[in-house]
Amino acid sequence: MPTELPTVGAEMLFNEIRAFRAVIRTGSMTRAAATLHMSQPNISRLVSRLENKTGLALFTRLPGKLVPTLEAHVLFQDVERLFVGLEGLELSVENIRKFGNGRLRIASVPSLSYSLLPKTIARFNALTPDVPISVHTDSTSMVMQWVGSRFCDFGLVSYLDDAAILTQPTDVMVERTFNLEAACILPADHPLRHKTVIRAEMLTGMSFVSMASSDPLRAKVDQAFQPNDKRRLLYDTPHAVTICRMVGLGLGVSIVNPLVAIAADHTGLCIRRFEPSIVFASHVVAPRHRPESRLVTRFLGVMDEVLAEDLAAVNAVMATA
Template sequence: MNFRQIECFRAVMHTGSMTLAAAQLHTSQPNVSRAIALLQRETQLQLFERVGLRVVPTPEAHALLKEVDRVYVGLQSIGHAADRIRTLGVEGLRIAVTPGLGISPVPRILQVFRGLRPRVQVVVHTADSATICKWVSSGYYELGLAGYVALPQEVDTELVHSERAVCIVPRGHRLARKRKVVPSDLAGESFISFASSDVVRIAIDRVFDPEVRRLEIETSLATAACAMVARGLGVSIVNPAMLSELALTGVHALVFDPAIPFECHVVRARQQPAQALVADFLEAVRIVVGGPENTARKKVSRSPG
């Protein structure tokens, strides 16, 4: 029994005629008759009876057709799956990003990526940078966008963007007229800080005298910090890209010295098979944030130890 015999059998069953089946299969009627005869011989089943000029299926033929149609549905599903994989990639694209990068620049990156791959399903999950590295290393996500690279992890990383932090104060604040502020300018101000485990928080803490700065509010979300400053609850140090995305009117941004970088690292699992979707997403990343005018690039391999 071979696929051609099954194909001919199914065509005869659905058309009710060997002549119509032959036309459907772009072959001759004798070829269809020969295939049916071989199928009956090999299965030892009487599948058709001739009544005058017509062939009439037997009960055995109807029973066999149920199994044949079930196989054909499976084959069609395989064909559709192949089309989907060719067009959309393997189950779409799964990426993990930090909450801050999820506000900016990820929406702009996805906008460009959608132009390259308009039908691809994209799943975006947020987590802290250390968790993103673990997820990508395990292969659960194709790639990640992290603020820093947590070691040790079996990941390859590339710094695609770095932006200098700004100090934000409420509109009308006493510091709003200054061009630049330094840590001593914030003495006595209610300071809105990131979570203590955040790498940027650690970098910010290093430049302040803990005896002078008033840490009164702590949040893990940069969006929340910006909104709190807009409400006059204090001052903070944030990524300037956040401000342009949120378009807050109650916040004034100032240059902060010394420079504190907010970084964006692309994180990929080592020895990961090349995938066209990932390449297109990386192209979108470079279009949005990877220009030579606004980033310094560096590729590093990370491995345990």
Template sequence: MRFSHIEAFRAVMITGSTTAAARILHTSQPNVSRSIAQLEKAAGLQLFERMPGKVVPTTDGLSFFNEVQRSFHGLRRLEEAANRIRRFSGGLLRIGSIQTLAHGLIPRSIKRFAEIYPETGISIHAGHSAAVSQWVDEMSCDVGIVSHLYENYGFSSEELYSVDGVCLMPAEHRLAGKAAVRPADLADEPYISFAQNDHGRSNVDEVFSKAGIDRRITLETPFSTITCSLVAQGLGVAIVNPLAAQDYRHLGVVMRPFRPSIKHEALLIYPKGRPENRLVASFIEILKAVTMEEKAALSAVRERGEK
């Protein structure tokens, strides 16, 4: 079978006639008819019933067309892959991140990275630590940012940051005037919690359990961005990562230190044994610098006591 014969067959199936097929293939109607006849001979199938002024696909023709379509979709994917490779001639950086950082810290780091490497394509994937770990393990991401490590993966890893969680509340909240918030202060407050199966929830639960305080949990969500938005709507208070919360200060929320401290951590993970990648190394250097700057900015805000 020749590709030109299959192309003619596909065109007839799509347009419904040999004349219309010849038009889109920029050839003559007799050439299309000849190609169809040669294809039928090579395949050993009758693909069309010939009728006056038209051709009608047979059952075999319809089945064969389904296979042709699948093959053409595969060719299209190869064309798209070639286009991506051409577009990303400066390289492609694939980043996996926990959702907590994917809406603020990561985009700000990427902005600075893109100014240095404007020809580099960047692919961003956000999810829970388990998903990010799997992406890095499968090497579908070059670097991952997670909140904790899974022992069943053999990653190379290093700490990106470790910060104390803060109590997030509306600016007019009764606790906004306190220098620090403690478990007892939240005893009667509507509380927005991590989801039951979230890794970070157990740390918070333990602090309140030791203090003998039962929280009034009114809402649960697995995502910090949703938590911060709910607090901004006045639906409760929450203990969150300050690096995520700072992106919501313009919505009229304030952060206050929470005691005893509850740590929020992020770790960088890489596929073990993978050769060093210049783009990955540069992005990590920028990400660390932006993280340090944002931690310093948070400290300055706390020292000034700004809302």
């Protein structure tokens, strides 16, 4: 008659696994006992009980020495994964206790995930360490979907016209809006670099790096050059950070979100005020009928501080000629 193998289920107690892990990590039952604030005989009993319940010989016992078997090393790998998960769970519980949520999921359009979000996350982490944060970047429509489905706690979008606001999903609301005055960017050695204000007619005949034709902000920029638009429209791209890089390399001039411009200033840009003024409105969108968690409230407070500092930096750079 075949021998029945031991079954392992709820009867494998947590303390037995914890004792086994401590012995492997410290190399002896005496040190494991000190780590867990238990007696050495108690550690020995827990490990023996684990061996009996699993049917595994986990240690070779030599005089004055305890040697883990191959089975012990294999089991230890799974035990470590378990404890890493448990430690993460403890951190999540602590964050929920403090802030009402264990992690942040943020949706954003590319321009704001490149410019505003990284600095905000860095400052938030300094104030509130160990909070996991996931940033999901895509188009405005996808950001709205993620927020509406509550996959993300809130989102950042760079453009919503009046029609879009009126027709936005009923499960998404605009929580706040911040208006940004568009910046004109030039290569660092551009002939107009000494001007503090760049007017539309000054860019006549110049190579211009545009936003993609599908971008609603493209229409606002193009309108500023009417009715006598004489730019050389050679390049276009959907990403403002790419525009900044192309301008920095001397491929043309452009009009962009000032937050992206100041974030990319190290790439050899000259940032100037533009006339006629073009306002880029950015919005924080959140799930409707869902209370804002303390974690989100704190993050948005930090973001407001970073935004104010960045706008001050933009104004200072624009005033320098």
